[in-house]
Amino acid sequence: MNAQSPVICELAGGIATLTLNLPAKLNPIARELQVELRDALERIREDRAVRAVILTGAGKAFCVGADLSAMAPGDQGKSLGDQTAEWMQSLSNPLVETLRTLPVPVVAAVNGAAAGAGVGLALAADVTVAARSAYFYLPFLPKLGIVPDLGCTWEIPRRAGRARAMGMALLDERVGAEQAVQWGLIWACADDAQLAEEARAIAQRLARLPAHAVAEARAAFAASERHTLAEQLRYESERQRELIDRPTFREGVSAFLQKRPPTFPGR
Structure with missing residues (x-):
């Protein structure tokens, strides 16, 4: 484990915990963080000892989305828009797809602010839990004139309904963790001090499932749509x-x- 890495990966008891680790900047989805996260997820895909994943953030935030201070056109003669779209299609979008296709269940433990693309990252998990002080915020349109991304426009209306998705996109308001639970946007919230323990308890329950359970559940609900x-x-x-x-x-x-708990083999 490298404490200086943008993503810290820890494995214990068949559960891999991935911690976004740029706390001084509130864990923006910077290019180096995305590369590290993608590599960690691919290692998890191949590691048959892993039975569940927890994704969380270091410090006060889960993930605040793009690092706007680092966004500038390169010297390849491309506009910032062209360059950003290419980065998203080659790096950011595959992150969401990888999370949604891992052969093990993913728990997002939202320890603080989830803003912008950080909302998409949090909702890419199979089960999302949040600290009571956490919130979800989409500044894309009201602050920047761009659309929500990293799957937000796909996930939010399916979870919370189109009316609430439009409100989140346009009204420049934070949705607190308790309200997010009431809306069906996330599974549950926990007291801040108990979030890590609650996320691990959920991951342990998921780790005991039949190895194919999460893939079957994802496929069944996708088919229903x-x-x-x-x-x-x-x-x-x-x-x-x-x-x-x-x-x-x-x-x-x-x-x-x-009258006993079932025992299922690993993947």
């Missing part, structure tokens, strides 16, 4: 056709009949 009810019912029955014949189902039934 494009299917009619009849199509989704058909999808569910076809997945049961395969999954019921797996050893994990047999173990689950045995555990139920024996």
Whole structure:
């Protein structure tokens, strides 16, 4: 573990904790942080000892989005807009896609401000929990005249509804952790001092799931967004056709009949 790295990775008990580590700047999604985070996620993808991931921030913030002070056109003759779009498509967008396709569940522990692209990063997790003092804030349009990114325009209306997504995008207001829970934007909030403990407890529960559970859940809910009810019912029955014949189902039934917790193998 390198305490000076933009991303600190710690592995204990099958849980990898990734800490965004630029606290002096409130953990902006700087280029070097993105590179380090991508590399850490790829190592986790290959490490079969990892059963769950916690993503959090060092210091007072989770992630405040782009480092505007570092944004300037390069010397390749490209505009700042061209350069930014290329960075997003080659680095930032794949980060979100990687989080959403990891073979293990991801818990975002939002320890403070999640602003701009930091909101997208927090919502890319499978389960998002926040400190009670944390908040979610989209300054893109009211402050900068640009659209929310890193998946915010996809995630927020699906979680909280279009009306609340539009309000967040346009009204320049912070959404506190408790309000975010009420809206369905995140799973839960915890007292600030208890956030790390709560996130780890959730990660430990997720680590005990069947290895394929998170991928199946993601795929099932994604399918429901494009299917009619009849199509989704058909999808569910076809997945049961395969999954019921797996050893994990047999173990689950045995555990139920024996009144004990099931024990599932790792991935």
